[in-house]
Amino acid sequence: MDAAARVTSKGQVTIPKVVRDALGIRQGDEVVFRVEGRRAILARTPDFLALAGTVAVPAAKRNAAWDEVIGKARSSRAGSELP
Numbered sequence: 761m762d763a764a765a766r767v768t769s770k771g772q773v774t775i776p777k778v779v780r781d782a783l784g785i786r787q788g789d790e791v792v793f794r795v796e797g798r799r800a801i802l803a804r805t806p807d808f809l810a811l812a813g814t815v816a817v818p819a820a821k822r823n824a825a826w827d828e829v830i831g832k833a834r835s836s837r838a839g840s841e842l843p
C-alpha cells in the first residue's frame with residue numbers, strides 16, 4: 761500500500777487514515793521512524809505496560825532490585841566468555 765502526505769513548514773506530516781488503520785495507530789499512540797538509506801519506515805511502538813504479567817518470572821527472581829538483576833546478567837555473560 762502506498763499513501764502520500766505533505767510536509768508542513770514545521771516539518772509535520774499527517775499520517776494518512778489508511779496507514780493509521782492498517783497499523784492500528786490511535787490518538788496518543790507513539791510511533792518510531794527508522795531511516796534506512798533514503799527511506800524511512802514508520803512503526804507503532806508497543807505498549808510495554810500492556811505486556812506486564814505476560815512472562816512468567818520464577819519466584820526466586822521476583823522483587824529483585826533492577827541494579828542487582830543487571831549486575832548478575834553482566835557477570836554471567838562475562839563468566840561465559842571463553843578465550
